[in-house]
Amino acid sequence: MYVCLCNAISDKAIRNAVRQHQPQSMQQLRKLVPIxxxxxxCIRQARVIFEEEQAKIPDMYKVA
Structure with a gap:
């Protein structure tokens, strides 16, 4: 699904950027993906996707 129609950015592109680069903020994500x-x-939906993917990344302190 397209999240950003202006720049043709899909939810998959946002999810992949979060998984691969693990940005810690929306500002860092926006440097990776032009949303x-x-x-x-698109900012509101992008933030929801960002937070969903962040929640899936294991916290290194919980894993250790």
Whole structure:
């Protein structure tokens, strides 16, 4: 599903960026994927996807 129509960014692209690069903030994610650079309507959905993927990444302190 497209999250950002202006830049043709899909939810899969956002999920892959979070999994591969593990950004710690939306600001870091936006450096990897050009979301919210035009109209900004995608930011809310992108944040939801970002938070879902962040929750799946194991916390290194819990694993150790």
């Amino acid at each position: 919210g650079t035009d109209c900004g309507k």
